[in-house]
Amino acid sequence: MKPLKKSAVAVLIALTANLPTSAFALDAAELYVKKTCVACHGKDAKTPILPIYPKLAGQNADYAYNQMKDIASGARNHGQTAAMKGIMHLVSDEEMRAIADWLATLE
Template structure:
């Protein structure tokens, strides 16, 4: 009897371990990328950029961030700085970094979502 319980516990534990960190890991990768490649201009907190004209990214909608980054990458949205930055990003990079940035709190966040 305890053998069966043990098996169930292991199965459940295995399921939780494989199912849960997937989302967390993406945002974690996004954090590394953001801190290495984006924080220098947009600020470590992604609210206070090095120039007041640099947009705040913390708490921005995830799908907006993904769309904008894809557009900078393709050239559909033109900006000499961001076109160069977005070009080497992969689809996963864009998804991860957008997940990280949208989860940060800042003046763009609101309580209705």
């Protein structure tokens, strides 16, 4: 295999420099566990620990994402959001989007 020329390396760097690498490179199912969503909403996102907690599997991705954003910002603020507000500062915008998109694929 021939080594890449400097110009080819420069092109590769330029092409990959703008690719998202954080949440999109991560597995959203892994994020769901890592960011502790699983603790309240269940391993399958269908069996929350309390009946007042929402089932997340199959939710519309934009809806789920907007709910997470609103909880993080304080725009959505009532008794049930108190626990999530403390968690949402640990979740980036890209991670919220990845999790929301993944939840929408679940049945």
